Amino acid sequence: MASAxxxxxxxxxWLLAAFLLYAAWRNASDRRWMHAGFWLVLALMFAGGDTIxxxxxxxxxxxxxxxxxxxxxxxxxxxxxxxxPHAEAPAALRLASAxxxxxxxxxxxxxxxxLTILVVLFGPKISLAGRPLLGNGSATLxxxxxxxxxxxxAAIVVTRQPAIAAPAEGRRLLDTMGWAALLPLVLxxxxxxxxxxxxxxxxxxxxxxxxxxDSALACLLAYAFGMVLFTVIMGNAFAAFPVMxxxxxxxxxxxxxxxxxxxxxxxxxxxxxxxxxxxxxxANFNLVPAALLELDDPNAVIRAQVPTALPLLxxxxxxxxxxxxx
Amino acid sequence: MNYxxxxxIAIVVIxxxxxxxxxxxxxxxxxxxxxxxxxxxxxxxxxxxxxFISNRALLLFALTLPAIGVLERAGLREHVHAxxxxxxxxxxxxxxxxxxxxxxxxxxxxxxxxxGPAQTVRPLLAPMSEAAADKxxxxxxxxxxxxxxxxxxxxxxxGLFFGEDVFVxxxxxxxxQGFYAQNGIVLEPLHIAxxxxxxxxxxxxxxxxxxxxxxxxxxxxxxxx
Numbered sequence: 001m002a003s004a005x006x007x008x009x010x011x012x013x014w015l016l017a018a019f020l021l022y023a024a025w026r027n028a029s030d031r032r033w034m035h036a037g038f039w040l041v042l043a044l045m046f047a048g049g050d051t052i053x054x055x056x057x058x059x060x061x062x063x064x065x066x067x068x069x070x071x072x073x074x075x076x077x078x079x080x081x082x083x084x085p086h087a088e089a090p091a092a093l094r095l096a097s098a099x100x101x102x103x104x105x106x107x108x109x110x111x112x113x114x115l116t117i118l119v120v121l122f123g124p125k126i127s128l129a130g131r132p133l134l135g136n137g138s139a140t141l142x143x144x145x146x147x148x149x150x151x152x153x154a155a156i157v158v159t160r161q162p163a164i165a166a167p168a169e170g171r172r173l174l175d176t177m178g179w180a181a182l183l184p185l186v187l188x189x190x191x192x193x194x195x196x197x198x199x200x201x202x203x204x205x206x207x208x209x210x211x212x213x214d215s216a217l218a219c220l221l222a223y224a225f226g227m228v229l230f231t232v233i234m235g236n237a238f239a240a241f242p243v244m245x246x247x248x249x250x251x252x253x254x255x256x257x258x259x260x261x262x263x264x265x266x267x268x269x270x271x272x273x274x275x276x277x278x279x280x281x282x283a284n285f286n287l288v289p290a291a292l293l294e295l296d297d298p299n300a301v302i303r304a305q306v307p308t309a310l311p312l313l314x315x316x317x318x319x320x321x322x323x324x325x326x
Numbered sequence: 327m328n329y330x331x332x333x334x335i336a337i338v339v340i341x342x343x344x345x346x347x348x349x350x351x352x353x354x355x356x357x358x359x360x361x362x363x364x365x366x367x368x369x370x371x372x373x374x375x376x377x378f379i380s381n382r383a384l385l386l387f388a389l390t391l392p393a394i395g396v397l398e399r400a401g402l403r404e405h406v407h408a409x410x411x412x413x414x415x416x417x418x419x420x421x422x423x424x425x426x427x428x429x430x431x432x433x434x435x436x437x438x439x440x441x442g443p444a445q446t447v448r449p450l451l452a453p454m455s456e457a458a459a460d461k462x463x464x465x466x467x468x469x470x471x472x473x474x475x476x477x478x479x480x481x482x483x484x485g486l487f488f489g490e491d492v493f494v495x496x497x498x499x500x501x502x503q504g505f506y507a508q509n510g511i512v513l514e515p516l517h518i519a520x521x522x523x524x525x526x527x528x529x530x531x532x533x534x535x536x537x538x539x540x541x542x543x544x545x546x547x548x549x550x551x
Contacts, residue, residue, distance in 0.1 A: 067374075173394060189381055
């Protein structure tokens with residue numbers, strides 16, 4: 001392909017696979033077998049990702065089935081993985097280094113967001129020697145991945161640490177998070193399986209069977225709480241929106257009671273977001289930060305969000321009731 | 327209609343409530359729902375594997391860990407701490423409310439991935455919050471520190487969620503517009519986005535009040551004790 005991009009997201013999946021493999025190897029030499037096995041299975045699945053999807057598209061389900069067995073293996077290994085953080089560099093050393101390097105330490109840290117923005121804004125327009133800079137995959141993801149790599153190199157240069165410090169320190173953080181790092185991914189997988197198994201249709205049918213459809217307000221409340229409930233269950237307002245709007249919003253609120261679709265859609269989605277603040281199923285927002293910050297209670301972030309989410313939900317309900325049927 | 331696949335949801339809820347390992351619970355729920363929907367084992371395994379691989383972008387954030395790890399080893403958190411202590415007039419509430427507003431505005435113009443738990447909260451906002459708390463309250467105990475870090479992570483989420491819906495070119499607004507278009511209702515994305523503004527303002531006000539109350543409660547605890 002002459003027009004193939006120079007930077008494909010696939011290259012970064014290979015890099016991630018290599019990082020996971022390194023983490024597996026280091027854990028194996030520390031005799032932490034569960035961690036080693038977990039990262040190894042994951043490394044294989046990231047390395048084989050494109051092959052698996054291509055084979056499945058070509059009608060050969062075997063690689064995808066093996067990946068399915070891999071997912072089950074990850075679930076089994078996760079049960080036995082205990083969180084035992086690795087020792088950090090001594091505090092005195094870190095303090096001395098902080099005083100020596102000062103604001104220089106911010107440069108690599110800020111490179112991650114800055115480079116991501118630059119790639120998102122300008123990446124799609126750049127081409128080198130007749131080939132576009134960006135290949136398959138969203139500009140945001142390629143930008144984030146590329147920014148991470150450059151930031152790691154910059155961190156090595158600025159702090160004058162040996163290059164091996166990058167994967168070694170990365171592995172320390174990865175092990176600290178453990179299986180929690182994988183939760184967003186398995187939850188999204190569950191979303192795919194639920195959708196293919198007709199779970200969403202079942203819920204929509206149940207909800208619309210129990211509400212009094214003659215009352216516009218009852219329909220509105222059912223729609224709003226349905227969005228919250230379904231988001232809490234699926235961990236994602238994007239998954240809840242099509243189900244609830246197709247089941248209640250469109251036939252009952254818009255077509256029967258004359259609701260404004262733009263206002264209903266916008267406020268409906270935001271009502272779902274209130275649900276996202278409440279649920280462990282939204283692992284990437286709620287459980288991953290708790291793991292990254294090494295909090296004792298995995299639900300600490302959710303607890304901190306409940307008192308914001310509930311008043312905001314009330315405000316949203318009032319806005320809906322006041323605006324939707326104008 | 328076959329309602330049996332809904333049992334998968336029950337498994338998730340029960341599993342989370344009894345605090346069984348979430349990864350195992352989620353995988354089990356998927357298997358149960360698929361089997362109850364009448365899928366043959368081979369097809370279910372392929373569905374599970376394909377669905378997992380298709381979503382693998384969700385682990386890409388792990389690529390940020392090496393840079394963060396190296397910087398932490400070189401004293402990033404210690405430096406942030408010392409720097410915040412030197413800033414005049416910096417309190418915990420001012421720091422978090424400022425971050426909330428900035429995060430909302432960045433999300434509104436589409437820069438949602440600029441910040442996040444791995445990109446900014448762990449390396450920057452968490453040590454800044456700890457330092458600001460030390461400055462505001464003298465010192466914090468272990469329990470207060472945990473609540474403080476959780477509040478910082480929550481602030482990042484609130485800023486993201488209730489900013490991004492105002493941006494027209496990605497995510498939520500396009501999903502809403504696309505859904506309606508499929509059903510024969512044509513809307514302008516900007517029209518949808520504007521109706522997210524009242525909630526965005528309410529989210530800022532409510533969360534800012536909570537941050538202020540948190541700071542006041544900790545200050546009062548010191549005045550009483």
